[in-house]
Amino acid sequence: MNAKRITALAAVTALALGVAACGGDDEGGEGGAGKTLNVLIGANTQYPDEFQAWQKDISTKFKAATGAEVKFETFASANDELTKIQTSVVSGSGPDVYAVGTTFTPTAYSTGAFVKMGDEEWSKIGGKEKFNPATLGISGPDEQNQVGIPWVSRPFVMAYNTELLKAAGIDKPATTWDELTAQAKQLTKGDQYGLAIAYKDNFDPWKFVWGMSTQAGNPLVDGKTAKLTDPAVQKAYQTYFGWLANDKVVDPAAIGWTNPQALAAFAEGKTGYFLLTTTTANNSLEQGAVKGKWKFALLPTVPPGATSRPANGVEAASILSGDNLLVADYSKNKDLAFEYVKLVTDQEAQLDYYKKFGNLPANAAALQTLASDEQLEPVTEAAKKSVATPFTGAWADIQLALTNVAVQTLPELTKGPLNTGQLDSRIAEAQKSAQSSLDRAK
Amino acid sequence: MATLAPPEQKAPPRPVRRKGVTEQQRPLWLLTPGGLLMTVVIVLPLILALWISLIDLDQYTLRRWVEAPFIGLNNYVESFSSGLLNSIWISVSFAVISTVATVPIGIAAALVTQNKYRGRGLVRAVFLIPYVLPSFVVASVWRTMLQPDGIVNAWLSKVGIDGGLWLSGPRSYWTLILVEIWAAWPFIYLMALAALQSVDHEVHEASAVDGATWWPKLRRVILPYLRGPVLLACLLATLNHINNFTLPFVLFGAPAPEDVNVMPMIVYVTSFQSLRFGLSAAMAVLSLILIAIPLFIYLRAVRLDVHDEGGRK
Numbered sequence: 001m002n003a004k005r006i007t008a009l010a011a012v013t014a015l016a017l018g019v020a021a022c023g024g025d026d027e028g029g030e031g032g033a034g035k036t037l038n039v040l041i042g043a044n045t046q047y048p049d050e051f052q053a054w055q056k057d058i059s060t061k062f063k064a065a066t067g068a069e070v071k072f073e074t075f076a077s078a079n080d081e082l083t084k085i086q087t088s089v090v091s092g093s094g095p096d097v098y099a100v101g102t103t104f105t106p107t108a109y110s111t112g113a114f115v116k117m118g119d120e121e122w123s124k125i126g127g128k129e130k131f132n133p134a135t136l137g138i139s140g141p142d143e144q145n146q147v148g149i150p151w152v153s154r155p156f157v158m159a160y161n162t163e164l165l166k167a168a169g170i171d172k173p174a175t176t177w178d179e180l181t182a183q184a185k186q187l188t189k190g191d192q193y194g195l196a197i198a199y200k201d202n203f204d205p206w207k208f209v210w211g212m213s214t215q216a217g218n219p220l221v222d223g224k225t226a227k228l229t230d231p232a233v234q235k236a237y238q239t240y241f242g243w244l245a246n247d248k249v250v251d252p253a254a255i256g257w258t259n260p261q262a263l264a265a266f267a268e269g270k271t272g273y274f275l276l277t278t279t280t281a282n283n284s285l286e287q288g289a290v291k292g293k294w295k296f297a298l299l300p301t302v303p304p305g306a307t308s309r310p311a312n313g314v315e316a317a318s319i320l321s322g323d324n325l326l327v328a329d330y331s332k333n334k335d336l337a338f339e340y341v342k343l344v345t346d347q348e349a350q351l352d353y354y355k356k357f358g359n360l361p362a363n364a365a366a367l368q369t370l371a372s373d374e375q376l377e378p379v380t381e382a383a384k385k386s387v388a389t390p391f392t393g394a395w396a397d398i399q400l401a402l403t404n405v406a407v408q409t410l411p412e413l414t415k416g417p418l419n420t421g422q423l424d425s426r427i428a429e430a431q432k433s434a435q436s437s438l439d440r441a442k
Numbered sequence: 443m444a445t446l447a448p449p450e451q452k453a454p455p456r457p458v459r460r461k462g463v464t465e466q467q468r469p470l471w472l473l474t475p476g477g478l479l480m481t482v483v484i485v486l487p488l489i490l491a492l493w494i495s496l497i498d499l500d501q502y503t504l505r506r507w508v509e510a511p512f513i514g515l516n517n518y519v520e521s522f523s524s525g526l527l528n529s530i531w532i533s534v535s536f537a538v539i540s541t542v543a544t545v546p547i548g549i550a551a552a553l554v555t556q557n558k559y560r561g562r563g564l565v566r567a568v569f570l571i572p573y574v575l576p577s578f579v580v581a582s583v584w585r586t587m588l589q590p591d592g593i594v595n596a597w598l599s600k601v602g603i604d605g606g607l608w609l610s611g612p613r614s615y616w617t618l619i620l621v622e623i624w625a626a627w628p629f630i631y632l633m634a635l636a637a638l639q640s641v642d643h644e645v646h647e648a649s650a651v652d653g654a655t656w657w658p659k660l661r662r663v664i665l666p667y668l669r670g671p672v673l674l675a676c677l678l679a680t681l682n683h684i685n686n687f688t689l690p691f692v693l694f695g696a697p698a699p700e701d702v703n704v705m706p707m708i709v710y711v712t713s714f715q716s717l718r719f720g721l722s723a724a725m726a727v728l729s730l731i732l733i734a735i736p737l738f739i740y741l742r743a744v745r746l747d748v749h750d751e752g753g754r755k
Contacts, residue, residue, distance in 0.1 A: 090504060111501055111504055200695070202695050251591075253590040255610070256607070256610075393501055396716065396717060397716050397717075407610070407697050407699055410607070410611065411611025411613075411699075414606070440500065
């Protein structure tokens with residue numbers, strides 16, 4: 001894609017309006033028979049065959065229940081998804097149901113193109129009560145304005161190498177960030193490192209910064225004000241970069257790692273902790289040298305530099321991560337759409353989806369049945385202790401600004417102790433961009 | 443009716459009139475399908491992009507984009523304060539350096555494969571590999587090789603050099619140029635080779651008869667033949683470098699290090715991550731204009747058109 005094509009794409013997006021105005025509606029008529037429901041969902045590249053089978057299975061069940069067909073359309077990347085949403089929003093036609101990532105829900109909400117869930121709508125899908133309450137945290141700006149229906153959770157936890165911890169005389173995983181740093185130092189010797197961290201990942205860095213800062217009582221956004229220059233944010237960045245630059249408890253190569261690369265490094269069995277992972281990593285871990293020697297644990301919930309959480313600190317074990325389902329406002333098949341949502345959020349379907357793909361249920365009863373699984377216990381706990389990132393249309397930009405600080409700071413991490421002056425000026429720049437985005441938010 | 447007049451009456455103006463008639467009677471309507479297609483594919487999107495660059499179109503106004511507030515040139519003003527100038531500088535310098543570096547490599551490769559020898563076909567095929575590989579593959583492979591613990595640094599450390607970071611910080615700029623050169627030189631090679639093939643056999647014979655040794659022959663006889671095609675290749679290559687999005691995107695990801703925040707990247711991030719469609723359209727339009735100006739001057743100067751008429755136009 002080049003500059004010209006991007007321009008053209010933007011223009012064509014707009015052109016779609018004219019084209020769609022001439023186009024027909026979605027399949028009309030009463031009763032499910034003969035109708036088709038269009039569902040947009042992310043492609044599963046990890047388990048493509050199982051994903052195909054799952055789609056077929058759901059189609060059959062949906063047809064049996066309603067007489068209508070489900071047509072799945074997949075998108076390969078967040079960018080594809082966004083383009084699809086843009087064209088559909090502009091043209092007022094397209095998929096009836098969208099599966100979108102939790103952090104993307106505020107952006108989707110800000111387009112105003114999705115059905116707000118009232119009592120009637122919730123009851124159509126089996127009631128709001130059937131969901132794990134934490135998962136509803138990013139469905140809308142407040143209870144009266146919810147658009148996102150929780151579908152699956154992917155709460156973040158850390159994985160640790162049981163053997164290495166035992167050998168270092170550590171009897172239980174850290175619960176505060178300071179304790180984690182101390183343990184990482186204990187674990188680092190020779191070619192063995194305390195932590196595996198994906199510094200070059202395009203998403204991981206902001207999750208750390210948001211988490212530590214929220215635990216210290218600053219969730220980064222207060223109404224229409226960005227609070228990135230707060231000392232809590234500074235401390236978060238210093239801790240995060242400090243592991244590599246000052247404490248030297250991370251493999252220097254981690255400066256080039258994305259999340260899957262950090263996972264692969266941990267799976268080799270020479271690292272104490274892998275921070276920020278989730279149940280979808282199970283297979284990779286079980287196939288690596290670390291097989292049978294790893295466990296999940298809750299990420300620390302006490303901010304760096306403290307031994308207990310301050311009074312206004314939040315016990316944020318993970319960002320509220322996973323997928324929400326959204327029903328398009330323009331859909332002519334809203335009732336069918338709700339039938340579909342009900343089907344895939346029911347206990348049985350949720351457990352089946354977990355078994356196939358490792359995504360935790362958003363359905364509370366289904367989640368409860370997994371609580372007895374010892375390996376999974378920290379993850380289900382993280383699902384309950386997940387906290388939503390600020391619900392604002394500006395979040396995408398804030399996320400970008402936070403990540404940008406990390407991207408631009410990377411080269412300095414190899415040069416020894418962190419230059420805090422430079423870091424502060426980068427944070428100030430991020431603050432400016434976050435605030436300008438919040439000012440535009442409607 | 444005038445054409446039916448007796449030939450002896452107005453003999454001299456006849457050819458002129460004939461010409462006028464044929465020009466008028468050209469079946470220009472046959473161009474309609476092409477013209478329509480051009481309008482739909484190029485002109486309309488361009489007009490829309492211009493319009494979008496003048497309105498405040500973002501995620502909040504997308505749904506009713508027709509009603510998005512008209513803000514005149516505000517997007518253009520904001521473009522300049524959002525780092526577009528820096529991106530243009532990076533893009534242009536990167537493109538020019540890449541082109542300048544690929545020309546000698548391309549011409550040398552073309553000369554090497556000009557004369558017949560055993561295995562020439564194989565060499566020619568091998569030379570084309572970087573060019574036929576998709577940009578995405580090239581970038582992924584280089585990204586893997588240039589990891590801090592990748593194969594490049596492993597080799598460098600064997601000879602006692604600390605490779606350091608290739609994909610972050612100031613050096614990323616040179617990484618981008620290096621990979622671009624690797625992937626793009628066969629284009630110059632192909633164009634130079636085509637030009638070499640068109641050099642008449644007599645020219646070679648004549649220089650042999652005159653007793654020209656290889657260097658004077660190359661400099662005074664062969665290279666002048668290459669001038670036109672290679673200049674054209676330089677122009678096209680530079681434009682390709684400027685518009686290359688895949689390479690920096692896959693090599694460095696988004697957000698990119700400041701040193702490789704090329705124009706397509708900044709437009710992409712503004713459009714698809716910040717969701718400021720109006721602003722990104724203004725950036726794209728500005729980029730288009732800024733590239734078009736030197737391009738226009740250059741095209742006038744080198745007169746790539748071979749026909750006089752085309753040149754004058």
